Amino acid sequence: MSDRTGITAEALGNSLLSQFEDIKFEKNHLPFVDTLKKTKLAIKKINTASLEEGMPVLVFSTQINQNLRQLIIDSNCIFFDFFDTFISKMEHALNLKSSHTVGRSHGVSQNDHYTDRINSINFSLNSDDGLGLKYYDQADIILIGASRSGKTPSCLFMALQYGIKAANYPLIEQDLKNTKLPEILQQYKDKLFGLSINPIRLQKIRDKRKSNYASLQQCQSEVRRAEDMYHTNNIRFLDTTQTSIEEISAKIINKLSLR
Structure with missing residues (x-):
């Protein structure tokens, strides 16, 4: 899941899932989740899937918006926050705040x-x-x-x-x-x-x-x-x-x- 293409989240998620060869994972790609309406639709999918499977689904995310990210965290899922995991640690190491700008790695801004x-x-x-x-x-x-x-x-x-x-x-x-x-x-x-x-x-x-x-x-x-x-x-x-x-x-x- 991401507020942009989701390519980074998908690549990192697939890398982690590949370590569990005996499990067949059903994957759902949710890119451009960048509004409250889209976030609520994503949460509905997450909760439905968790209910059908009888266990919380795994969500790999590069969602930048803190408010939207928190809504997803509060849903019925196990949330892997790639943004917070890496960016927060880098901010601390560099003693600087990141720009929190979406689409930097795959957009045309570069x-x-x-x-x-x-x-x-x-x-x-x-x-x-x-x-x-x-x-x-x-x-x-x-x-x-x-x-x-x-x-x-x-x-x-x-x-x-x-x-x-x-x-x-x-x-x-x-x-x-x-x-x-x-x-x-x-x-x-x-x-x-x-x-x-x-x-x-x-x-x-x-x-x-x-x-x-x-x-x-x-x-x-x-x-x-x-x-x-x-x-x-x-x-x-x-x-x-x-x-x-x-x-x-x-x-x-x-x-x-x-x-």
Whole structure:
């Protein structure tokens, strides 16, 4: 729950819930709870859900308005107040009062960061799957790898979350005939980062998309030859098989010191 997008509360809440693997949680996202009327509607949902479940529901909140927050606290729920938990402690540590302004982290009030993210998203879209080769000199990073190894979602996530200009280039059959880097990539070697994946996993992904190159033998061949190219050219790479898009992006950013 939040008086804005609720993205922060949802992310922190999901992180906590993920530690309880044996419980299946039913989640309800309540963004933009920023008026008394909306707060009362939210409280009605909370109380109804608690009554149906026979126990108080868990509410993860970044609600800033103190009066509205107190109404929710008084409802039939177990309230996790991320705002008060962190901001109050920071105010004490810094000996300063926070602005208590809504929408700071995801709004357009941070114009420079917001503009960077929008520009980076457009860049990644225009440079997806080998498109926009003439813009590679502007890229912060260029992901390479076999098709369906996770390049596109990783590029978009880095652009959206961090404002990183990420392009990607698919290593096709012609590129994998030898371990030499494709000519178009040679001048950008310092920007390259490779993605790999378990061939069985790759085969399942391609098979779902009805790809004509989904045979296990083809997947094994492409992955092996792509990794040979990485090793030969000293290109850092990451196995994405059991790794989420968030983790892939974080590991790449860390390895390349992009932040």
